[in-house]
Amino acid sequence: MVINKSTYKDYVVAHVYERLQKGELNPGDQVLESRLATELGLSRAPIREALQQLVGDGLLTYKPQVGNFVAALSPKEIIDAYVTRGLLEGFAVAEALEGFTEEDLEDLEEYCLQMEKHARRGKQKELIEIGTEFHHLLFNKSNNIQLIEYTQRLSHKLHLLFYKHWASLYTPEEIRDRHQALVCVLRRKERPLVEQALREHYNETGQKVARFYNENEEGV
Amino acid sequence: MVINKSTYKDYVVAHVYERLQKGELNPGDQVLESRLATELGLSRAPIREALQQLVGDGLLTYKPQVGNFVAALSPKEIIDAYVTRGLLEGFAVAEALEGFTEEDLEDLEEYCLQMEKHARRGKQKELIEIGTEFHHLLFNKSNNIQLIEYTQRLSHKLHLLFYKHWASLYTPEEIRDRHQALVCVLRRKERPLVEQALREHYNETGQKVARFYNENEEGV
């Protein structure tokens, strides 16, 4: 593109994101370099770079001499990923606990209500957006760069892979309550509680997503 | 090459690792693609792939249109990285707490003694090796793939960047005691204690490394 002064790589990455979100690329599918190249009117070089980055982010898996495939996580791997995210985000939030102002907390509570509203009306896109914003606000208070980087990566990965199912996992009330509970714990300013709460938050979701996949289709 | 059926990329990655360990590449140095290419008798394509992987692992940083540079962490970033590793490894070990047999624990204690011995005799290479083995045995008991992957990456990064200083941070007795303390805590089989112990273990080391760098040279 022109707007982004940087290279084609990011453009390709964005394109693949989109394909993933639209469901045009599903777990297990092979991602062909030449196909993407002709699609985007580029040579294979920038495509390969983009794909490699996606592999690094865990969205694709790479088999040498064979190709890149959309990551297909087993139920166990799904749970693992969510558990790990809970660990990272829990710690990040705990580290930044003192940094949360009353205003922040009220913003978060407002998000809870909005999430419920959007969920109730079936506005999936807005729901996702607010949800992302919610957690973003949470772990971005931390100033541990390394921690944030890993959290972002994992968050991004889970977001793209399980994007579609968010609305079918919990009822609108559950969504609201679960997130309000987090804000509640945040208010108490006790590190271990905060860590524990976020771990459980993601642990539950991981279990649900994994069960969902187990029922609907066999992963891997 | 022939012995390794996989691609040149891994070969290049290994080569850069070596250069880093030997101190031929230092933080801040630019890593030139064409230079590596002629050095290894390859074209720039596999070099670029390898460098990109190294960027993903955090060993290099990448400036678009400019090049790749050996990561130069600020003191804060050094501490952050160690803290994060403590978080990950602490959790991984805690998760696998029941999996540690008495035999494992005795092996670990044996490692402690060997580390002290090698440190005392100035055998840096062996010291590093055992140290790596020690922590490897610790977090590899976990079966959380995602967690292990991140831990490995971070471990690898810190290993390569601060490899050289290990022996100068602690006395041989301290090295032994610090690791024996970990085994001790492991024996008690109490999750929170284990997590806490590993966090502190790496926190301390991070502080030391950061201070070391602050005194000897200005990072970044």
Add this chain to the structure above:
DNA sequence: GTCTCGGCAAATGTCGACAATCGACATCCG
């Protein structure tokens, strides 16, 4: 003396073509 502008060298970004490898199908032999 300092600042600005323009051009030059060097490095990265991209391209199209060729080589090596893998998977699948067809074929051959027991």
Add this chain to the structure above:
DNA sequence: CGGATGTCGATTGTCGACATTTGCCGAGAC
């Protein structure tokens, strides 16, 4: 008929050349 083997198409791996961008350096104006 079943399993091993050879061949073919498709895809990735690698290459060398070209395009573009960056940062430096020096000439010239103020």
